[in-house]
Amino acid sequence: MAKRSGFCAVLAVCFLTAMLTGCSQDPNVRKQKYLESGQRYYDRGKYREAAIQYENAIQVDARFAEAHYKLALAEMKLQQWNDAFQQLTRTIELQPENYAAHLDMANMLIASRPPQLNEAKEHLDLLTQKQAENPEVFVALANYHAVNNAMGPALAAMQTALRLDPNRSDSYLNMALLQVRVEQWDAAEASYRKAVELSPNSTNALVSLGNFYQVRGRFPDAEQQYRRAIDSAPTDPEPRGSLARLYLAENKFNQAEELLKQAKKDFPDNSTGYRMLGDFYFANNRLDQATTEYASLYQDHPKDLTVKKYYVQLLILKDRIDEAAKLNEEVLKVAADDADALICKGQIEIHRGKASAAINTLQGVLKNEPANAVAHYQLGLAFDLAGNLSHAEAEWRESIRLRPDLSDAHRALAGAAIRRSDPNALALEADQIIQQQPESADGYLLRAVAEIDRKQFAAAEDYIKRSIQRASNNAAAYVQLGNLRMAQNNLSEAQKAFQQALDLDPNSTDALGGVLNVYLIQKQIDKALSVANAQLAKYPKNAGFHIIVGRLLFEQKKDAAGAETEFRRATELDKNNVEALVSLGRVQADQGKQDEALQTYLDGAKSNPRETVFYLLAGGIYESKQDWDKAKQVYQRVLEIQPDNPLASNNLAYVILQQGGNVDVALAMAQTARRQLPDNPSSADTLGWAFYHKGVYNSAITLFKEAVKKEPENATYNYHLGLAYVRSGQAAQARQQLDRVVKIKPDSSEANDLKQALAQLKG
Template sequence: MKRCWTKIPVVFIIFAILFSGCSSDEEKKAAHFEKGTTYFEKGEYKSAELEFRNAIQIDPEYIDAYERLGETYLKLGDPKGAFKEYSMVAKLDPENTDAALKLATFYMLGKKPDEAREKVEAVLSREPNNIEALFLMAGLHDLDKNLYEAAAVFRKIIDLDADQARAYMGLARVYARQGKPDDAEAQLRKAIQLDVKAIKPRLELVRFYASRKEFDRARSQIEKTIELNPGNSELYIVLGNFFFQMKKPSDAEHAYLKAIEISPTDIKPYMVAAGFYDASDMVEKTLAMYEKALEIKPDDVNIMTTMAGFFLKHKKMEDAQHHLAKVLEERPNFFPARMMKGEIATMKKDFTEAIGIFDQLVKEEPRSARAHYLKGVALLGKGELQSAKTSLGKAAELNPKQEKANILLADIAMRERAFDQAQKLSEAVLSDNPKNFQARMILGNALMAQGKTGQAEIAFKLLIAENPESPAGYFRLGVLQRATKDYDGALTSFNSALDRNPMLMDVFTNLVLVYGAKKELNTALERCDAQLKKVGDSKVHQAIINNLKGGLYMAQKRTDAAKKAFEAAIQLNPDFMPPYYALARIYLAEKQPQKAIDQYESILQKKPGQAGPHMLLGTIYDMQRKYDMSEKHYRAALDINPQFAPAANNLAYLLSTRDGNIDEALKFARIAKEKLPDDPSVMDTLGWIYYKKALYGNAVQEFSDSLEKLSDNATVNFHLGAALFKKGEKTKAKAYLEKALRLDEKFDSADEARQMLSEI
């Protein structure tokens, strides 16, 4: 009999097709989930992630897959990804206890206690005796410093299950914080009695003893734990850390190596040993440990990122970039690697790239204090002072213990002459870390700038007491003593600084100035000759000392000797600017500038490829106000040597004061700043260009730095006063404008200073 397929109902065929399709999807979904689970259990988390994702693609409401994907992201070190998946579970199944507690944990770690409490309370309303929820609630009470409530919750857990060692340990921590050490120890002993071989309770007892400085008892407990668990490498790491803290490096090293011996295929002992060697400045041993860890796990992004950080610390940029490139190839969005990439860009002064990286990082992790801090550092490097303050302020807000951010903010406050703010910021750092060197230095400088000389003296003497081998404290104390005309005290302080480092020319310059103030010019010259022997073959240092000798000879009216000293300084260091001005002033004072011009023109005819003579000619014409000729010679010097900083600086200033191309002026000023970052004349020039471009915050920063070294220069005082005036800080501006006129009633911008003062 023939079968007639055409008579089978169409509806039945469609149903059969749909049914088979659904069956196929269910099978595929289950297969992906099963494969993902297998990969997860084997530790192949990237493959597991792909399979769970495939299952979710088939069924976007597959709760089990979302849960396993959350666990996978935790294993991959991606808490942000895990949070997203657990949030999806909670959305699909609002009464899913596990997801709610996981989210509460994330909120606690993210310092969002209100959100965490909401999740925990929701679970406890359904399951009042849920032990995991009770542990989280105890933790929340602890965060809020509600110790009695925390203790009550831990006791409730013990009532529900007397075998919960974690509850005894939690209760012990509460008792310790309440000042009940005997009760705390008793609870820890109870936790240990539940399982004498258990590691966590004994290590908690170790921490308890260490916190009470009972180090022998702490060590005894570590050794007892090792005796009970001889094959546990983690315990040898704990022992090594204990010895390291006790300043017993050889014992620490032995313990770390024992951990490696016990677990030769576990990367953790190698990484810990590497950290120990790095802290001990054993570079080769550090690198050897990292390389062994990488042999075991060649694709581990955490090892490669840590190695990149090690190379970065030791200024091996290429090695650091090589390892980071491998990390980012494997994990393009790996946050720590991208952070380090931004750090490298900052160190290479590629501030634009660095800021772009940190901008993206703070968008992704707006509560990352470090990302905000590093962005602030990059912005500071680029000269964007106000934006830098915003980022650094955010870093300090997110992490009030972020010393570096607060110190940079204090430093910026000093540059902006906001001395009271600098004082407050440095005092805040010192309240947490009384031995912070930079904070103590800024505090002393801020107090000195406010005229609080007694307090400043105490700050500098504390700096010396805490760091007796550092010359910095002696130098700043000497500067204070020189300012208060305690010349004998200043000489003692400057000599103490030079005993520790004879190459410090700022210190030696101040020493010479003190001898000058005491009218002991011959003694000053003798010290210069003695210092020339101490600095050896350093032409930079020799140039500075010869320039000082020239000034001393001028004070003695020994003009010929002064000329020779200034010429020697230029010969030794053509980039050093002061002797050019000194020689030009001598020629003008002698009323024979043309003789000097003819002399240098003759030198150029014989040897035209020299930038120095052009620089001297430019300086002489500058002082004669023959600006077209000075510009011609500065440009000629730069044609010979495009990186010749003195000419770049003077040409930049010339262009900015004569309404020339301000952007061209900025280009030359930046050349000078890069070559001579600590030269006060260069700072003043760059500040004036910022002033012309209406970047008053940046201008104040540069003028403030310049004034540190040129405190009695009328023009620099006027520049700082003018920038503060334009910035709207007229009370501060007044002091500098008045000082400029006191120093020199007829300096070039004296009328402008008077006009500003009339408007205040």
């Protein structure tokens, strides 16, 4: 009997084990366990862990609609909007009557940048039909109308939501926001207060009422609500952030700082809480303090990806690129598809001058997130680095379309307008910056630049004054005031303004340049050089000052050797300074040091591989040496970087003709260059030379005459015109051109060639 009982016990254990094993293999049981585990994580606020469990459930059953929906909710909490959108789409495909998913989808489409209102309307039409008693549906409908600027229907929809559930606090908050939009201040306050009455411990309601009071300038009332929110939710850091922002609005910087220092201590395990101090420094442009704070946070929380990503951004801003790259790689090892980290990678590549790599990286981000405005903005910077300004501007405009409040993109477009000498476009971008950041000085300053260019001097002065009111110690404002006075031909006041700018920023090359320009206009060359040398003596490591002194020596004193010394020193201080390298090469070439100049340009191209000016200047020297193969190589390199560069097209066409290459190819390139450079004598000469080789002499003569008219002392242009006269049988005119070439360059090969051509014509 005992043996039988033992056998039964063993049998029972085996049976139980088999049951458990069988259950663990049952897909329905497994997916449900993953779902329940995910829900436990979700309820505890661990959304990333919850998302992993929901994904596990979906791996077991790809058609598990509930898991797709739960994953969408987790992704929304993580602000992974693209992933959330995909999961909501899949949920609705699998479960068309999941009205909660339709509602979440509608809200996401309304809140997207730009809003996708047509798609949102489809979901709302379904919801108002199928969920006519759900107040949240009418809240969404109200927001839809508000985004469409249809405030009457928006307020009516909110009234319906309140009628359906008059005790829902969040509905009153939404109503209050709409009432603020239409400036119904008393009604808005009543709605906010009703929301607090219904949910007296809701941090959202209390903070919203506090925000309203702050906007209305009722700072004590705002502080009272923020403190109530802090007391109601001592474990939530957000109300403290609101109180800190209030202190800033009251110019109580120290109180805000102390509050956030305490918050860091109070929330040692809450990322939002311990990051607030660093974010506060960053928001107030205290980059050194922000960087130090995030360095500390990185040491204390080495696994916090948000800390790492913010720290990377700060390192980039501080130009600590190698450190930023190393840390960003840590992020990408953990999250290879993280859009923020990939954008940082693109920024790092831009800082390293790797335009092509940055373009590839950022285009990869946009392939997955085509509506990422920041990626479009950074891609614009990459295209600009590559020398493709038109593509850059297109990306900046797209970033603004997606996020109209992206002021950096407006600033980039303003910079492009300045480079294109387009004051009207500059004024438009400046107005956008002023509208979005009315307390920022630079918008007014950019507007002033546009008005100076348009000779609207009174308007320019007004904008400069408004800029100075917002940043009285901004040297750039006084530089523009100096430029305005120069345009008004008021040299004494211009000098005062430039000097004030230099006093505010003794390292400013613009300010020093303005001071010197006044002296040069007054023909006080020695005074200008004395002032420049004095400023350089104070700041000997300022490469820009060495360039300024070098230019004065070269252009005003004809001291090429002294200028070369200054330009060389500038390149030693800043090895990648394009202006210094170009100036050094030119002064070397002017002294007949062609080989040294060539090496300077090649070194410049090596340091700045996307900077076309070095290849163009090197090509000119190769042409003077008649090294056509190398000239061809450097011009082709320019066209690889900038396919529409007219100078490279022009010069390459000329080289092809000199090498006896394909005349039709050269002609096409010369015509392209001529269209872009219609007033350039070199483009006229090259196109004329192509027509000459095609035997179209009359067209060639017309172009050569235009080139000679603009540069009458250019021996090559006169030589080409003489040859064309010879080929067209115009001996007298050819003889005149021969005399002209001999006078300009008596022993030149061009003169001898033209003599031989004339002799053949006479024979």
